[in-house]
Amino acid sequence: MRPANVFLSGLGCWLPPAYPASEAVAAGLYDATVHAESKLRGVRIAGPESPPEMAVRAARMALGRSPGGAAAIGTVLHGSTFYQGPEMWSPSAYLMRELGIIGAGGTEIRNGCNSMLSALELARGLLPYQPENRPDILLSTADNFNSPLLNRWDSGPMGVIAADAASSVVVSRAAGFARVDAIVSRVYPEFEAMARGDEPLFPPTGSAGRRIDIVERAQQFNERVREVGGMSIADGLAKACSETALAAVAEAGIEVSDLRWVLVPNGDEATTRNCMMDPLGLDVSRSQWEFGCGIGHASSSDQVIALDHLLGTGQLDAGDHVLLFGGAPGWSAMAVILTITELPHWAQGGSR
Numbered sequence: 001m002r003p004a005n006v007f008l009s010g011l012g013c014w015l016p017p018a019y020p021a022s023e024a025v026a027a028g029l030y031d032a033t034v035h036a037e038s039k040l041r042g043v044r045i046a047g048p049e050s051p052p053e054m055a056v057r058a059a060r061m062a063l064g065r066s067p068g069g070a071a072a073i074g075t076v077l078h079g080s081t082f083y084q085g086p087e088m089w090s091p092s093a094y095l096m097r098e099l100g101i102i103g104a105g106g107t108e109i110r111n112g113c114n115s116m117l118s119a120l121e122l123a124r125g126l127l128p129y130q131p132e133n134r135p136d137i138l139l140s141t142a143d144n145f146n147s148p149l150l151n152r153w154d155s156g157p158m159g160v161i162a163a164d165a166a167s168s169v170v171v172s173r174a175a176g177f178a179r180v181d182a183i184v185s186r187v188y189p190e191f192e193a194m195a196r197g198d199e200p201l202f203p204p205t206g207s208a209g210r211r212i213d214i215v216e217r218a219q220q221f222n223e224r225v226r227e228v229g230g231m232s233i234a235d236g237l238a239k240a241c242s243e244t245a246l247a248a249v250a251e252a253g254i255e256v257s258d259l260r261w262v263l264v265p266n267g268d269e270a271t272t273r274n275c276m277m278d279p280l281g282l283d284v285s286r287s288q289w290e291f292g293c294g295i296g297h298a299s300s301s302d303q304v305i306a307l308d309h310l311l312g313t314g315q316l317d318a319g320d321h322v323l324l325f326g327g328a329p330g331w332s333a334m335a336v337i338l339t340i341t342e343l344p345h346w347a348q349g350g351s352r
Contacts, residue, residue, distance in 0.1 A: 002251055003124045003183060007176030008338070009068070009136065012061025013301065013308045014054050014166040018042030018294055021161075030153040030161075038161075038268040043152065043296035046144045046164035051084045052091045054166035055142035056098045062168035063099065065346050066136065070099050073170075074134030075126055076106035079115025079141040081299040081328075082150075083206070084108075095140060104134060112328030113265060114185075116141045116167065116300040117336055121183045123171040135173060142166035143299040149205070150212045152296075160267050163296025167304035177311075177344040178322075182251035182337040187330050188240045190228050194221040195329035234274070240333050242279035245325055248335035252321070256280050260320035263306040265327060266292030276325060300326065307338075314348035316340050 021040040024030035046054060055078060063070050078092040085091060092106040111118040119139040126137060145152045145162040152162040170176075197217025199205060205212055221233075228236040249256055264276050264287060272289045288306040298305060303324040310316045317340065324336040343349050 002253070003180045005173040006124050006127060006180040007172050007174070007341070008169055008178040008180070009172040009174075009176035010062040010064070010066025010168075010170030011304065011308055011311070012058040012063075012065065012168045013305050014057040014061070014142075015295070015298075015305065016044050016046040016049070016164055019045045024153055037270075039293055040161060040268075040296065041294045043161050044163040044165055044298065045152075046146065048146075049144060049164075051080060051082070051142035051144050051166065052094045054144065054164070055091070055095055055140040055168065058142065058166040058168040059095060059099055059138060059140045062170050063138070065344065066170040066172070068136050068170075068172070070101050072134055072136040073101050073138045074104050074130035075123070075137045076101060076104060077109055077119040077122060077137065077139050078106070079109040079111065079119050079139070079300050080143060081110075081112050081115060082143045082145055083147070101138070111332060112330070113297075113299045113302075114326040114328035114332050114334045116169070116304060117183075117324065117326045117334040118185070120169070120171065120180070120336060121185055121334070124180065124183060127171065127173045130173075137171040138168065139171060140166070140168040141300045143301075149210075154215055160265070160297045163266070163298040165295070165298035165301045165305060167301035167308075169304060175341075177340065177342055177347070178338040179341050180336065181253070181321075181339050182248040182335070184244055184248040184251060185332065185334045186240070186244050186247075187332050189330070191233075191237065191240075191331035192329075193225070194218050194233070194331065197221055237327075237331070238275045238279060240331065241275040241325065241327060244333040245276065245280060245323060245335045248323065248337050252337035254321055254337070256282065258321050259286065259323050260316070261310060262287050262323045262325065263303040264289075264325045266295050266297045266302050302326075311344070311347035316343070316347070317349075318342050
């Protein structure tokens, strides 16, 4: 169903400095062959900053860019992929206290690298039920992958190198710089074990002190499962990506050729082509793959960071259609179609 009166009225990001990929190769952290194939320039690494603190920085920017600010927030949805802080604790409540958001509802979303897009999907359903004096919804997400349990330089297949970042979006039913024209989410459970491998379900990996090795889990899955639905695993995943994106395009009532930009998780060029751009019949230049090579895969922030970059560098105009696509363990696929309604005052070319 096509959303009605769902707008993005504020957007904010926080990115730490980039650690050059070439230095990681020289230090023996990053495989030289993988580096040459991925063309990764650098990865954003946050150091000791906690994800909730990072999210507060991004949220302050988003609220500052939104007309209603913190006083208009009726719900806070905070998404994450990795550890956020003490176990059995609420990062969303921390954000609300730090941001001075009182009298609102809030919760945490754990849908891996689709947490931000999942939050947007939930916000669409919650918007009509926000109180009149607090009509907006704040979305945030942040991750810091500095942990002895994870090697970020070998953290995922398909050119994925885990990066640290935070992003935030304010969703409004009144107006905004972008209108949400479609949200399609699908789960392909036939690929569930790809992120699990031979890991036991209990006790949890981290609490047992075992290293989190996503690459090894995927290899274990590949050894057991040669085909899914009569297709190779790679072709099956590519089909899941493209059919979800095409469903969103159809829901928005536009054509693929109408898309100005396609924003996908940051990985290597081959994956961007094979899983999205080639099936859609679009040139890879209409993705932000090259920009993402200086970021790394910032979990569920990739698409928002790229959107902020496009607005800040004058690469969007009113009327442009943008596809945001995400994939996460499950296997979860999500696609969102945005239409830029106006350039905000903080965007290059926007009114001052």
